[in-house]
Amino acid sequence: DIVMTQSPDSLAVSLGERATINCKSSQNILYGSNNGNYLAWYQQKPGQPPKLLFYWASTRESGVPDRFSGSGSGTDFTLTISSLQAEDVAVYYCQQYYTTPITFGQGTRLEIK
């Protein structure tokens, strides 16, 4: 199974500052034939289902603010919020869809400092 490991487990950032969440896969999830990284990012707010933010590691879902960005390739990926807003408080998950079993990172809780 591909293990997804996020860091840190929790993060406190001041409003307007940058937040960075890392995700590392135990195996390469870049497929050479299409140069695609099989990684998605989700945001989950309390009492709500997860919401898709990015797929293919860096393709922003429609409606997601451009202060959010996804990057990385191979085994190392990053979700960045350039200027933290109060509504960004949530738990963030990465997910690999390279192969089954589909696996998620353990989540990173983002709070306001």
Next chain:
Amino acid sequence: EVQLVESGGGLVQPGGSLRLSCEASGFPFSSYAMSWVRQAPGKGLEWVSIISGNGLSTDYADSVKGRVTISRDNSKNTLYLQMNSLRVDDTAVYYCGKSMTTFITSRRENWFDPWGQGTLVTVSS
């Protein structure tokens, strides 16, 4: 609008059974693979099972294999999860999620969007 609505959760004793449903609307249901993902109280996300658009291919997490069966009725736009021999550690909110592809083989577009609101399954004596 694409919408997924789960139902069927509840309180069940260890060893019991439950069938969850996920009613879909707003998209051609049979064209897309569907998954179940669960979240134990205060914990992270765990993928449970996936089924192809035509219902002929399925896959399961090791934690539920042999106890759970995923199925779909494309004429009713409904996804199911039959859960048997339930254990205390199956307690979770169960979400259904729509894939971006009809296929479930490796290296397919199996990220999930949208997700339903979830249905709570509590296994307790």
